[in-house]
Amino acid sequence: MSNQVTKSDNSEPLAPAGEPAIRVIAMPANTNADGRMFGGWLMGMLDQAAGLVAARHALARVVTVAADSITFHAPVQVGDELSLYARLVKVGRTSMKIEVEGWRRVRHELETIKAISGLFTFVAIDEDRRPCQVPPMNETRLLSDKADK
Known part of the structure; x- marks a missing residue:
């Protein structure tokens, strides 16, 4: 995602700008056998965040037709806050591509780390x-519209 908040030395991004589409706490019920968050749960969270942005743009019911890419960057632990940022990147006649990033934050710390990203x-x-038919890209109604103003 292009709009990111960076560290003072402009090295690595801390998190995308704007409000997250979803923010959740990772709970024990969603762990794998190693005690980290199950990848399927993380993928589902990405899909939900992307679906919110797609539905808001289309002002219609939407369905996922492809998870074009998913990359796991860092593990998410029980108790971490997971913030999912989603943005519309392309619009066709009836379809939309949504980019999503999931950033983890240990609950009692400020640092955020990109944990997962995907394109749907x-x-x-x-x-x-x-x-x-969906509206063209310039008529988007993103969840982060208020944060950008």
């Missing part, structure tokens, strides 16, 4: 569950 494709559907 959604299609807007009508009441008959058929693809329907």
Whole structure:
């Protein structure tokens, strides 16, 4: 994501700018056999964040048609705060591509670390569950609109 808050030396980003689409606490029920957060749970959280942005842009029901890419950058531990930032990156006639990043923060610390990222494709559907047209990119209604003003 391009709008990122960086450290004072402009090295690594601390987190994307704007408000997260979702913020959750990693709980024990979602761990794998090693005690870290299960990858499937993290992927589901990315999909939910992307779906919120897609639905807000389309103002319609949306369905996930592809998880184009998912990259695990760092493990998420029980008790970590996970903030998911999502943004619309491309719009077709009925489809949208949404980029999502998940940043972890140990609950009692300030530093954030990118834990997971992905790119998802959604299609807007009508009441008959058929693809329907979405607004062009310049008419987007992102969750972070208020944060950017």
